[in-house]
Amino acid sequence: MRAFVTGGTGFLGANLIEQLLADGWQVIAMHRRGSNTNRLQQQGVELVEASLADVDSLRIAMPENPDAVFHLAANTNLWRGGNAQQWRDNVEGSANIARVARETFARSKTAGRLIATSSIGAYGYQSGRIDERSPKLADDPRHGYLYTKKRAEEAVRAEIERGLDAVFLNPCAIVGKYDTSSWAQTFFLMEKDQLPGVPPGKGSFCYVGSVARAHIDAFHKGRCGENYILAGRDASFLEFFGRIAALLGKPAPKRAMPAFVIHAVGWFSDLWSIASGCEPVITREKAAMVTKRVVASSDKAVRELGYQTDTDLDTMLRECYDWLVEQKLLKASA
Incomplete structure (x- = not known):
């Protein structure tokens, strides 16, 4: 089996490629100019340089004749100053890769499939438990990441209407090696005692190994x-950060910061960013x-x-912690 992967130098991409190789797949990983491809080179992955913005590339x-195209690449920017580039990366980029995948599958006459990695963010903020x-x-559009992930799905669906076989995966908050x-920043x-406070929100946290396996299973079963x-x-x-504190040998935070304080900081910070x-x-x-649930x-x-x-x-x-320590990005707790 042959897989073409975008976003292979990223967190989820590294886990997916590791599992694809273990399953005996041949992997061709696309990367941008300047990306760190050391891990992929060590794994013997075939590397190709291209840009989601450039259909010809x-x-x-x-x-x-790829069997699967795994489209993981995404711009996760959470600042309005990066919204224009995020639209190009997430929406126009997804449209381009879906179009090229459809053309390639049709030309090679293989029963190829695109697995598009979206996000729970495409569903927006909702009070109840989200399902399909x-x-x-x-x-x-002020929430650029969520806004573009929904429209990236719509761009791929336009190619489904033209004959593309594609499946969408919507991971929640991914944790692992x-x-x-992502959560490594926490x-x-x-570790440096620089966490300004614990936000009051709540989320669903998913294991990166299971998310990666779901991509392969979506190719076969979706x-x-x-x-x-x-x-x-x-x-x-509060619970999530408390468990990180325990791994680091730090005191667990006792209470969450009020939501209005975090929103006020974000509002004033945005004003400052306009000038700076x-x-x-x-x-x-x-x-x-x-601050959302x-x-x-x-x-x-x-x-x-x-x-x-x-x-669990x-x-x-x-x-996540053990890998960061192994890479000497964290010191092992006593």
């Missing part, structure tokens, strides 16, 4: 045009994300893909 990079029947409410920019801040939400263990940020042109640590988008159900993915939700929060966080 995608056509050159795409192998002639929930409306997608990410329609406020190879993370340096480890770094807490239904064209369907969404599959990948959740896991529900926890408040620099992204603030807390933006209004980040403030919204960490975003919990979801994986029942459909469990039923149709065999998605595994049995990894401590195991997810321990894997």
